[in-house]
Amino acid sequence: MAMKEVLVPDIGNFDSVDVIEVHIKPGDTVNQDDSLITLESDKASMDIPAPFSGTVKEVKIKVGDKVAQGALIAMVEASDGAAAPVEAPKAEVPAAAPAAAPTAKVANVEVPPPSRPVPEVPKPIAPQHTPNPVAARVEFAPGKNPHASPSVRKFARELGADLTRVPGSGPKGRISKEDVQAWIKNELTKPRTEAAAGGPGLSVLAMPNIDFSQFGETETQALPRIKKISGANLHRNWVTAPHVTQFDAADITDLEDFRKSMQDEAAKRGVKLTMLAFLMKAAVNALRAYPNFNASLSADGGELILKKYFNIGFACDTPDGLVVPVIRDVNQKDVLDIARELGELSAKARERKLKIEEMQGGCFTISSLGGIGGTAFTPIINCPEVAILGVSRSSIEPVWDAKSKTFEPRLMLPLSLSYDHRVIDGADGARFTSHMRVMLSDVRRLLL
Structure with a gap:
């Protein structure tokens, strides 16, 4: 030495x-x-x-x-010798979605080709580094020198975060801004009693108890049990998962024409065919192309659990509050089968007859407000899922046709994708909605 x-x-x-x-x-x-x-x-x-x-x-x-x-x-x-450089793990590139056939048939009904050119499905791109939740996280003991850049140190000082207690997910335990944010969120979710006892948790100010009757007449109603349960879960999900929402719009002109042409066939089978059934098929196609969306973080946040099944939940509005029934193995069912289950589970939800197992095991959730209105919204992730798709009311909008050099009236469907930024980055969020947009714009691709 x-x-x-x-x-x-x-x-x-x-x-x-x-x-x-x-x-x-x-x-x-x-x-x-x-x-x-x-x-x-x-x-x-x-x-x-x-x-x-x-x-x-x-x-x-x-x-x-x-x-x-x-x-x-x-x-x-x-020291004698030098440490060998750590080689980043190589990520596999998911296979691109299969090319669409010229035509397709569903329940003996021929599917027409799209009325205008449809762009290619965006190809997934392999991440250049291992995502933070999957990487080995290095815990620093108090007094140990944390490994972080100046900008991260400044960021931590501004938030009052103790870097010696923040686990780093980068090479050699390097701490990122996302690591600091995740630590802060985790501290905020700890019981307030810990902070009161002098522990390291960050306390949250209690809501003030106000006598609103001093300002005018009031009426008190008991909060329905479902809203109490869902409210606590939604609050936990919002606090623990750093949300990002990606907005897009899909041209569903041809899909809506096809859905209407299938109504008689659906009626013969006692089914009401809604757009939600097609959205579930499109979601499964996108989940296959982007497996990180069909996943959950382990309880300690150190591992990503990739799922090989495709169970899709849908937010159902009931008089007592929001519930999320789950349709299992959507990848193995056609749109009419999916539509039948949608009708059955929705009826059960309204009649308060849903079983616990009918609301468990979801991989991805769709919240559709198209029948009510609105142009876009930010849905809250249904943890432990890592993404949720919000759908608003479709509307006729002018869309430029480069071939004819004119604007054409097209039926556009607003999409709002919220995702957990600990697992999914912005680029893949945009690719996912682009993939959904392409699927919904070409019925033949969607029904393969």
Whole structure:
């Protein structure tokens, strides 16, 4: 082993910058690329990493010092050899959706080709790194130097997060902003008694008890039991899962014409064929193309559980509140079978006859407000699922046809996809809705 000097490297065109944090002390063991100090100029902050692994013998710098390139940071006894670089796991690219046949038939009814060109299905792209929830998370003990960039350290300081308690999901336990956000959300969900007892949890202010009758006449009604249960679950889901909502619109002109042409056939089988049955078929197709949407995080958030089955829930409005019945194995059923189950489960829900098992095992949920109205909304994820599709009322809109150089009236369906950002990134969120849009725009693809 050899004693080596660790100097401030090239930090740009600065004569001197302030030392705002020192992350090491004599006796500490550091690995290559671990943060030693944090510097801050009037424009930015930066971490200075260790150029090699070793044991800190002397620290030659302190908070408040001004340093420039070449300043001595510490004396470090270098370790023999160097750690091998960690190779990121290779992700497999999901197979693209199969090409559509020229025509298709359902219940002896021929499916017409689309009335206008349909874009290609967007191809899934392999992630460049392992998603945070699946990566090995490194826990830092109090007093241990956390591995984080200057921007993340600043972000944590602004939120009051203790980085020594935040698990890092990046290489060598590097902490990201998402890790800080997840830790804050987890702390906020802890019982308030922990914070009251002096624990590390962050307390949430209690709702004030107000006598509203002092302002005018009031009436008190008991909250239905279903709303009490669903309200608690919705609050938990909203707090624990960082939501992002992607908006899109699908051209369902041809699909709606086909649905209407199938009404007589459906009536013969005692079925009311609604758009929701087709949406479920499209959702299964998209879930196959993007498996991370058909998944759940483990309870500790350390693993992603990919599901090989396709059970789709649908939000059902009842006089007592919201319930979510589940149709199982949607991939094995045609639209008329799905429509029949939709009718049966909806009737059970309104009559309060749903069984517990009929509301369990869902992979993905669809919440349709098309029969009521609205242009878009932000549905709350039905955890432990990682995504939910909201559907609003379709409307006729002018759509530009590049071939004829004119606007054409088309029936457009608004889509609102909320997803758990711990599992799904924005690019795949957009690809998923694009995939749904293509499926719904071409009945032949949808019914394959």
